[in-house]
Amino acid sequence: MSESAKKPESLEDSITVLSGVGEKRAQALNALGIFTIADLLEYFPFRYDDLAAKMPTATQDGEKVTFKGIVSSEPIMIRMGYKKSRLTFNILIGQENIKVSFFNQPWLKEQIKLENEIAVYGTYDAIHQSLAAMKLIQQTTDSLAGIYPASKAVQAKTIQGLIEQAYGKYHQLIEDLIPIPLQEKYRLLNRQTMIRDMHFPNDMTAAHAARRSAAFEEFFLFQMNLQLVKMADTKNHGRSIEFDNQQVQAFIKTLPFELTAAQKKVVNEIAFDMKRPLHMNRLLQGDVGSGKTVVAAIEAYAAATAGMQTAIMAPTEILAQQHAKSFGKFFAAIPDIRVELITGATKAAARRQVLADLVNGEIDMIIGTHALIQDGIEFHNLGLAIIDEQHRFGVKQRAVLREKGMNPDILAMTATPIPRTLAITAYGEMDVSIIDQLPAGRKPIETRWLKTDAYDQAIDFMRQQIKAGAQAYIVTPLIEESEALDVQNATAIYEELADFLAPDIKVGLLHGRMKNDEKDAVMQKFKANEFQVLVATTVIEVGVDVPNATVMLILDADRFGLAQLHQLRGRVGRGDKQSYTLLLADPKTQYGKDRMDIMTKTTNGFVLAQKDLELRGQGDILGQKQSGMPDFKVGDPVADLKMLEIAQQEAITIITQPNWDSVQMNAALVQYLSNRMARYRNLD
Numbered sequence: 001m002s003e004s005a006k007k008p009e010s011l012e013d014s015i016t017v018l019s020g021v022g023e024k025r026a027q028a029l030n031a032l033g034i035f036t037i038a039d040l041l042e043y044f045p046f047r048y049d050d051l052a053a054k055m056p057t058a059t060q061d062g063e064k065v066t067f068k069g070i071v072s073s074e075p076i077m078i079r080m081g082y083k084k085s086r087l088t089f090n091i092l093i094g095q096e097n098i099k100v101s102f103f104n105q106p107w108l109k110e111q112i113k114l115e116n117e118i119a120v121y122g123t124y125d126a127i128h129q130s131l132a133a134m135k136l137i138q139q140t141t142d143s144l145a146g147i148y149p150a151s152k153a154v155q156a157k158t159i160q161g162l163i164e165q166a167y168g169k170y171h172q173l174i175e176d177l178i179p180i181p182l183q184e185k186y187r188l189l190n191r192q193t194m195i196r197d198m199h200f201p202n203d204m205t206a207a208h209a210a211r212r213s214a215a216f217e218e219f220f221l222f223q224m225n226l227q228l229v230k231m232a233d234t235k236n237h238g239r240s241i242e243f244d245n246q247q248v249q250a251f252i253k254t255l256p257f258e259l260t261a262a263q264k265k266v267v268n269e270i271a272f273d274m275k276r277p278l279h280m281n282r283l284l285q286g287d288v289g290s291g292k293t294v295v296a297a298i299e300a301y302a303a304a305t306a307g308m309q310t311a312i313m314a315p316t317e318i319l320a321q322q323h324a325k326s327f328g329k330f331f332a333a334i335p336d337i338r339v340e341l342i343t344g345a346t347k348a349a350a351r352r353q354v355l356a357d358l359v360n361g362e363i364d365m366i367i368g369t370h371a372l373i374q375d376g377i378e379f380h381n382l383g384l385a386i387i388d389e390q391h392r393f394g395v396k397q398r399a400v401l402r403e404k405g406m407n408p409d410i411l412a413m414t415a416t417p418i419p420r421t422l423a424i425t426a427y428g429e430m431d432v433s434i435i436d437q438l439p440a441g442r443k444p445i446e447t448r449w450l451k452t453d454a455y456d457q458a459i460d461f462m463r464q465q466i467k468a469g470a471q472a473y474i475v476t477p478l479i480e481e482s483e484a485l486d487v488q489n490a491t492a493i494y495e496e497l498a499d500f501l502a503p504d505i506k507v508g509l510l511h512g513r514m515k516n517d518e519k520d521a522v523m524q525k526f527k528a529n530e531f532q533v534l535v536a537t538t539v540i541e542v543g544v545d546v547p548n549a550t551v552m553l554i555l556d557a558d559r560f561g562l563a564q565l566h567q568l569r570g571r572v573g574r575g576d577k578q579s580y581t582l583l584l585a586d587p588k589t590q591y592g593k594d595r596m597d598i599m600t601k602t603t604n605g606f607v608l609a610q611k612d613l614e615l616r617g618q619g620d621i622l623g624q625k626q627s628g629m630p631d632f633k634v635g636d637p638v639a640d641l642k643m644l645e646i647a648q649q650e651a652i653t654i655i656t657q658p659n660w661d662s663v664q665m666n667a668a669l670v671q672y673l674s675n676r677m678a679r680y681r682n683l684d
């Protein structure tokens with residue numbers, strides 16, 4: 001029996017069962033991600049052409065429209081060369097005669113008969129009362145025609161025809177995935193109706209209702225998968241870190257400052273998670289200078305009281321050294337804690353000794369760059385991995401560790417504010433702890449936006465601050481995708497300023513092309529106030545702690561993203577002196593002006609990050625593949641954030657019910673999830 005005569009069995013049937021889908025067309029559809037009947041039925045149009053016939057008087061010039069009328073003149077065919085032709089005729093609509101022209105579709109002439117009623121779809125030219133026709137409309141119901149993403153190999157019209165065929169043959173097999181109580185609670189369409197109205201809506205109201213249900217379903221399925229993966233990770237790879245709370249509290253008392261309430265909150269959240277016999281995969285988010293490092297030190301100490309080792313990894317050697325210095329300070333009074341640093345600069349003999357002591361358990365905390373645990377370094381008993389400025393420690397990276405028999409609890413730290421949209425999608429597998437408070441005595445950084453012609457004023461302001469004992473950063477413009485130009489720019493500005501500010505103000509230069517030890521030397525000099533102004537590219541955006549630097553001057557500030565500006569701003573305000581950030585920018589667009597405005601209005605990283613997403617829109621996030629954003633087809637994770645949160649909540653409610661997956665109502669959902677999870681898995 002030929003494939004096309006095959007009885008429809010399941011939505012997972014191959015599309016080759018459809019008539020008109022041979023080898024070649026199947027490949028073309030596969031290239032669009034369409035393999036099964038389900039894929040085809042879920043291949044939704046991205047917009048609709050309104051095929052409902054209209055009157056010419058109600059139609060704008062240039063509008064795409066359907067006209068229905070009586071053929072009032074014999075069709076005339078003019079051939080213009082081998083493949084070009086023009087078919088023209090008039091149709092009478094009410095009292096109006098509209099001239100219709102079809103280009104390069106000579107075969108339509110047979111269907112145009114004098115005095116017949118026809119409907120044509122095309123672009124209206126109100127001046128000449130003519131229609132540049134695109135297609136004849138067979139049935140002039142006032143339906144909408146879905147417009148599908150297509151390719152050179154397969155046209156949208158063909159896809160639409162195949163969907164019609166698939167829906168006709170398989171619609172009875174479409175089962176509900178969203179449990180009925182949720183459908184009723186959120187007034188959602190059942191799945192069969194949703195799919196029908198996504199493809200063949202009678203009007204825009206029906207199309208909107210279908211789209212709302214399709215978006216909810218997409219978010220709900222994504223969240224079901226996310227929560228199932230998260231549950232599997234926590235359950236299957238769990239271990240408990242039985243730390244000694246008394247010792248931890250005693251250690252906290254030795255710190256040179258009182259923890260903020262926010263720090264205390266996250267210390268407890270993280271410690272509780274470590275103690276649970278479940279795998280911890282947690283993200284600690286806190287603005288720059290909010291005190292994440294000391295929280296990390298406390299958790300590492302807790303692990304040590306449980307006889308476990310901690311690996312602390314930073315993105316750069318400068319930061320690794322900074323953490324080693326901070327940890328050295330924190331544990332100076334705790335003799336039985338041994339902290340070691342490994343970087344590219346570590347001498348071979350010292351490295352060998354450290355690695356040997358690591359394996360025999362002599363070392364409690366090892367600090368290095370992100371390469372630390374990839375470099376085949378062995379531990380005695382690694383209990384906790386702390387990764388600084390690593391937003392996601394993905395499934396793959398965790399698997400690498402597990403393969404080495406290491407299954408540490410994970411604490412990722414970031415100063416980059418994670419907007420809510422990303423927190424419940426790209427980072428949905430992680431629990432998030434937030435330090436939303438700065439240490440006491442910190443004054444909010446004053447941020448001013450100046451036009452670039454106020455450069456001299458900005459330099460004067462900086463000089464006054466330096467005369468009063470402060471130091472300053474000057475960040476030079478980011479030149480798109482060209483580090484070489486960035487460096488050239490920074491160097492030019494450095495030379496000009498060094499000359500201009502001499503002799504009483506010394507200037508230094510820091511950029512990404514310098515070797516690590518050169519960068520270190522410059523930072524040490526700046527920290528020691530050997531020079532008062534540091535001209536830099538964005539290399540300073542992560543982690544360097546110079547409390548005496550209280551002025552941040554950013555040139556061409558509108559070339560930087562909000563998150564980056566926020567990071568740069570965070571390099572000042574590390575002490576208790578009033579700090580200032582001056583943004584020099586002449587944005588040309590309203591969007592650019594809005595961004596400068598919002599920077600002067602808030603120092604809250606969250607507000608900035610979510611605002612940044614809203615200003616840039618979903619397209620940009622989806623462009624940030626590295627953020628792990630799934631490519632949602634219908635829902636907009638920024639605009640539909642509320643729906644996304646509801647879908648998350650409902651998914652958690654369902655899978656935390658015991659034996660949820662054996663409840664009859666969820667059978668189709670469980671089957672669907674097992675069939676098609678590759679599509680919804682978070683990207684690593």
Ligand SMILES: Nc1ncnc2c1ncn2[C@@H]1O[C@H](COP(=O)(O)OP(=O)(O)OP(=O)(O)O)[C@@H](O)[C@H]1O
Pocket residue numbers: 257258259260263286287288289290291292293294295414415439440542543544545574
């Ligand atoms: N509760 C506190 N009270 C006073 N000072 C604190 C407190 N917590 C941390 N600090 C100090 O504030 C400075 C910044 O702390 P820390 O480096 O931990 O911030 P951070 O969030 O890690 O910054 P970054 O994002 O740049 O790494 C450090 O000198 C630290 O010792």
